[in-house]
Amino acid sequence: MYNNAIVNDSNNQANKTSALNANAGVFSSNEDLAAVCKKIRRDIVTMIAKAGSGHPGGSLSAVEIVVALYWKVLRHKPADPVWKDRDRFILSKGHAVPVLYAALAEQGYFPLKELDTLRKIDSFLQGHADHCCTPGIEMSSGSLGQGLSFSVGTALAGRLDKASWRVYALLSDGECEEGQTWEAAMSAGMFKLDNLTAIVDKNGIQLSGFTKDIMNSDPLTKKFESFGWNVIEIDGHDLTQVLDALKKAQTVKGQPTVIIARTVKGKGVSFMENNVEFHGKAPNAEQLEKALKELA
Numbered sequence: 001m002y003n004n005a006i007v008n009d010s011n012n013q014a015n016k017t018s019a020l021n022a023n024a025g026v027f028s029s030n031e032d033l034a035a036v037c038k039k040i041r042r043d044i045v046t047m048i049a050k051a052g053s054g055h056p057g058g059s060l061s062a063v064e065i066v067v068a069l070y071w072k073v074l075r076h077k078p079a080d081p082v083w084k085d086r087d088r089f090i091l092s093k094g095h096a097v098p099v100l101y102a103a104l105a106e107q108g109y110f111p112l113k114e115l116d117t118l119r120k121i122d123s124f125l126q127g128h129a130d131h132c133c134t135p136g137i138e139m140s141s142g143s144l145g146q147g148l149s150f151s152v153g154t155a156l157a158g159r160l161d162k163a164s165w166r167v168y169a170l171l172s173d174g175e176c177e178e179g180q181t182w183e184a185a186m187s188a189g190m191f192k193l194d195n196l197t198a199i200v201d202k203n204g205i206q207l208s209g210f211t212k213d214i215m216n217s218d219p220l221t222k223k224f225e226s227f228g229w230n231v232i233e234i235d236g237h238d239l240t241q242v243l244d245a246l247k248k249a250q251t252v253k254g255q256p257t258v259i260i261a262r263t264v265k266g267k268g269v270s271f272m273e274n275n276v277e278f279h280g281k282a283p284n285a286e287q288l289e290k291a292l293k294e295l296a
């Protein structure tokens with residue numbers, strides 16, 4: 001259960017402090033959304049630098065996907081994180097939770113100033129996603145490979161309840177090396193879960209090197225197709241393609257959809273892009289300054 005005192009207090013403060021809440025009726029164009037993406041990237045590098053640890057690379061690669069979802073696609077209510085009709089977003093790649101914290105804060109789930117508490121003792125913003133304590137987090141994640149299974153169970157529950165909400169799961173390409181991912185993929189195909197959309201943030205890099213060298217999970221498209229999925233391949237930093245794919249997935253019947261999003265690890269910060277070093281390392285003060293200049 002959430003700590004209601006924190007959530008209620010956070011919501012009151014969030015309404016006063018958040019500048020980027022989609023409910024304000026702005027952000028209609030992709031230019032507006034691109035500005036949101038830049039702000040989210042600034043939030044990510046700043047909070048990780050302040051914490052002195054964290055995962056910038058895989059957070060930055062997922063920004064357009066998360067922004068498209070939270071600003072344009074998901075049905076959700078920041079003031080009521082457990083609203084029963086909300087779409088469920090499952091962050092399976094739980095180490096990339098800074099991108100989700102930034103989106104949730106900018107949306108008003110809790111005050112932006114909470115981002116400064118990332119990874120601190122007693123903060124509800126821990127280094128991996130924690131369903132118990134953070135408003136808006138659907139699943140505790142960080143042990144890679146579990147999120148698609150959780151999403152399949154959630155989608156089956158939604159079907160049993162004849163619910164209209166949908167399930168969205170964000171996976172990494174490293175996670176596609178986990179056997180559990182494919183057990184989940186097999187069941188989603190067999191159960192024809194058309195209320196489930198998975199997105200693979202295919203940035204090509206994992207913890208210590210390139211995915212293709214460590215355990216090549218390609219060809220992902222053919223694999224998912226053979227498990228009964230509808231597959232859409234896109235450039236995961238092109239907001240138009242991301243939004244089109246997410247909307248198209250809502251119309252597909254009798255099959256789950258996976259969006260394979262080609263992305264760049266560390267996207268937006270020159271010295272982090274495609275640099276495995278910044279998978280799990282905080283920028284120092286000088287690097288933060290450089291990153292914020294590039295993201296201005």
Ligand SMILES: Cc1ncc(C[n+]2csc(CCOP(=O)(O)OP(=O)(O)O)c2C)c(N)n1
Pocket residue numbers: 057058059061093095096142143144145172173174175201203204205206207265279
């Ligand atoms: C089951 C499991 N094994 C190992 C780890 C340690 N670990 C953390 S992140 C990571 C790989 C990150 O690469 P990827 O999954 O592709 O994520 P992204 O590139 O999007 O950050 C690993 C191996 C883990 N979190 N869970």
